[in-house]
Amino acid sequence: EVQLLESGGGLVQPGGSLRLSCAASGFTFSSHAMSWVRQAPGKGLEWVSTISGSGGSTYYADSVKGRFTISRDNSKNTLYLQMNSLRAEDTAIYYCAKGAGAAEELTNWGQGTLVTVSS
């Protein structure tokens, strides 16, 4: 059974940093692209970033480009999202999701971790 468990969320001040983790199990982690998708309170879904199975290719939404970095450690079956220069508008639940043959097909989602950016 595929399991995705996010961690690392919390309260951070504007301009601060946070690193999210997503521990994966139940599938061959290195064979699948992984993504982060966020959802602001009461709002819709917003794609944040995607990384290929090898980690050699990364993609970012314009809203986070230059501030967020996606990475993965295939030896630990773990996905990361380093978030710097955080803004109030980054406040959201952050979900990690497993990709299928096409990276944009998100077959499984974690339960999410809440990031709150506030002073």
Added chain:
Amino acid sequence: QSVLTQPPSASGTPGQRVTISCSGSSSNIGNNYVYWYQQLPGTAPKRLIFRNNQRPSGVPDRFSGSKSGTSASLAISGLRSEDEADYFCAAWDDSLSGLVFGTGTKVTVL
């Protein structure tokens, strides 16, 4: 700012058929697969439809997807109370080099 446009709400009585539209452009829906996700209240999204009209195992055949040109639709037939949820469409956008989601549609069972 969502690139794909959906109606904010849709509703029906039990047993009825409800259709949700998703409007995009040639750089996303027009040239790539469409996916649909269901988000029940207080839970993470779940894949409902992939590659325009394919259902993952476990998804009832009451749910169906279609695509024509730069638009797509999700139909729910035989509406049930447990179908009350938010529904989002999604597609890769070649111009943005990223995944774009629809604005979301809240389905209410009257």
